[in-house]
Amino acid sequence: MEQQAVEAVSFFHGTFWALVPSIVAIILALITKEAYSSLFVGVLIGGLFISQGSFPGFLEAVFKNGMVKQVSDPWNVGILFFLVMLGAMVALMNKSGAAAAFGNWARLHIKTKVGAQIATIVLGILIFVDDYFNCLTVGSVMRPVTDKFKISHEKLAYLIDATAAPICIIAPVSSWAAAVTGFVEGEDGLGLFVKAIPFNFYALLTIVALFALVLLKVDFGPMRRCESAADMISAKMEELNIDQAKGTVLDLIFPIVVLIILCVTGLVYTGGFFSSGEAHKGFVDAFGASDASVGLVLGSFAAFFVTVIWYMGRRVLKINKCLECLPEGFKAMVPAIIILVLAWSLKGVTDTLGAKDYVAGIVTGSATALMNFMPAIIFLVAIGLAFSTGTSWGTFGILIPIVVAAFSSVDPSLMIISISACMAGAVCGDHISPISDTTIMASAGAECDHVSHVNTQLPYALCVAAISFVCYIVAGLTRSALLSLLVGIVLVVGGLLVLKKQREASRKKRFSPKNMFARKTPAKKKAKN
Template identity: 25%
Template sequence: MHAYWLSIVPFIVVIPIAIITKQVLPALALGLVVGSYLYSPHWIGGIQAAVNFVITALVEKSNIEIILFLYIFTGLVGMMKQTGGIKGFVKWSAEHVKTKKQALFLIWISILGTFSSPSFRMVTIGPIMRALIDKVNISAKELGYVIETTGTPIIALIPVATAFVGYMTSIINVSLKNNHITGDPYLLFIHSIPYNFFSFSIILLGIYFGFFHHDRKKVKHTAIPENEVQAKAKGWEDCHPVVAKELPAKSINLLVPLILVIVLTLLLTYISGVKHGGSGFQTFIKADVLNAMLVALIISTFLAFFFYLIQRFRLTDLMNAFFEGANNLMTVVALLSIVWGLSLVTNKLGFATFVTRHVSWIPPAFTPPVLFILGAMISYFIGSSWGTWGILMPLGVAMAHTSGASLPVIVGAVFASGAFGTFSSPLSDDTNTMAGVLDLEAVSYAHYKLKSGLIAAGVSAIGYLLVSFIH
């Protein structure tokens, strides 16, 4: 009898290694290699198999589109920085916001222009808020908290024009294929959005703590050498590289490209949906959204180049800024490639069959809350929502397929579990980016956020249990 249990060995390797080392990429890479040697047990066969699995994943059309979208988008953000678009927005906002309510309102309204990715949002709105700490009656930790509750939790719910939607759709697609389930991954993502209970819970808590509650608990300021520049900077200028003194301040260079990307994405998505026979809201469901987003982004990037050249920015500087920004994403490209490869090798080892044979005893009603709690623990210890989603989504879809649990609820629970770690973990990029911009000590700041994170997680777990009984 085939040893299907071998298919879980890569996950048994990945999870503890990621937790112990606090590094997702090496853990996933080791899991891929281990799985590949189990599939091809020869001294060089395992490495060859690992390479082949990654290449097979990379040549798939949707995966290439995701990588291109992320690479080009971060390159465009690099040009926005170089041409002073981000700095201009920061300067204008810092000069016009006078009160705490105005500051909080700006944080929320700025979602309209910075929803594309959490890191982009933080480096845009964070320096503005840093300049206002001494100007309005609000603390750095409260500002960071509100910014983060309007970051990943909201962006994970937006189905178009974000750096998340391509990746989220991709791992759903891979998981469906591994379990031989026919379905539209993007449509499943849309249906899962109402079940991302953690995002909704933490957003509501963010509104309460931001506007109606004042916490006087102290959060330590950083003494880490790499943050000394930020700590010594006065006001908003030079507190982050995107607002360096040598850069111009032209907010139009941020707004025009962003508006182009959003408008063209919606337009091309609609056109694609019409071509595929959609009408009304079904137009956006039937569309090839990822392709529309990529084409819209490419057109917007070309137009942005011309827009900046007209302002007499040097082409060489623009190209350098584009590739410097885009190349910062190579770690994410590597992460995606290994996640896709790992998913393929575990599928070849019979992961879906193993789950079918060994977890059918779990009541369907308990599958979503158990997955959420497991994912929340993993994401807290590794500090990565994307890493958690890549590890847990294949397991979640397989368990849903076996137990009969609702697939949208399961997918929503997996995405919610990753959002918990990104918000609450002292290891997450969001926590450390926000702490760096606002001159806070990351561990102390993360501890400050943990209470509300646990409240939202508790509400979410109960919600999954109740919804599962209803389904």
């Protein structure tokens, strides 16, 4: 049976055709504005390529080795469980009235639309442990506040997404750092990760762009239309469905703090921090060896249990109301779960088709040429791979070992820059991909239509990616992180200032007395005729 499976994919395996299912799914999602059918079509195309006309083989590739296998994968099951528990936590905070109490507090202390966006960014930066945790927690906490100031759900989803993976990839104590260090064999993985942080231009410039966009009050592309439409919608602060209105701001802060502490505890527990004897590891080492899926499940379940005890002890909610939040949390996460399962299934069929082998061959074949431009080239390759497969961690696993093998003995400084380019490109591709689990989580956290989130975020992310590409060219030639980053900051801020100036000039010209008169003149002539 295994021999037949190998022969069935031999024609497409390791070729450009391995990327076609993902490319088709992405294009369909952007055209139809609908994610479910687009992803499913991609899975079907992958099944056709794998089976090469065999109907039983097609069914097996799509369902048995596709969806069923992905849903039953222990890591994926843990992530789905974590999603449900976070949904239940959000339902608890809403039902208790804690979310409404925080909204009332925000009404008094956050005075402006800019302040609400800055608070969202800062909270996203502070929750750097894990991108999944970041997306859902920041969304549930800040959504009532951003609704009050008529900030569109698309803008909230962008703020969440841009402070999820980009922050995790520059935080040494995060599940992402743990993943990256695991892919660097024969080297000090954590040491290389820390050295690569100053060269992670996409992550750093994304944070710069976030603050610049908010402080300069600049929006462009589809996001500008969404923000204009949001200004016409009344705030939703009074529309929360609350069974008990006894909750206070403390009843929101306490569960979130407990959730953070227990999730971190769960992560280091799976990494051996609490083990005895030779199995014991220090905090940083335990984080590096952690199983994020299991650790987040343990932490979220314990946090739910503690929150229920807290609410019951304070007589905020009764036990039956608390337990009602479990099915409510599951219902809230069903759209995200469906998209995640389909995205994982699509990744499964592209892995079977050898998409990773195809990309690895491209990078290996060009590693000896254009040495100083390799960071920029690797950055683009990583974007393409992460975008088409929807996985940044998978991109790390493919490209980082190749980079280490190619540059470790030739040019160690270029190796660090190239590793950072790989991480930055993977985050960028993951950031703009409709089939990325982090993008899906950000949509869920902001209660935003998924395809709308992708469309509005894409121009922002691509602008930062283009500037990051220039920075990697400068870094490859100069080996200077500071100089390259300064170039990037100037381009980001300068570009937004120019855009703002053009918008203001266009607005003044549109509403000038001369143009106002010109617009009225034809109407007068038509009236006379």
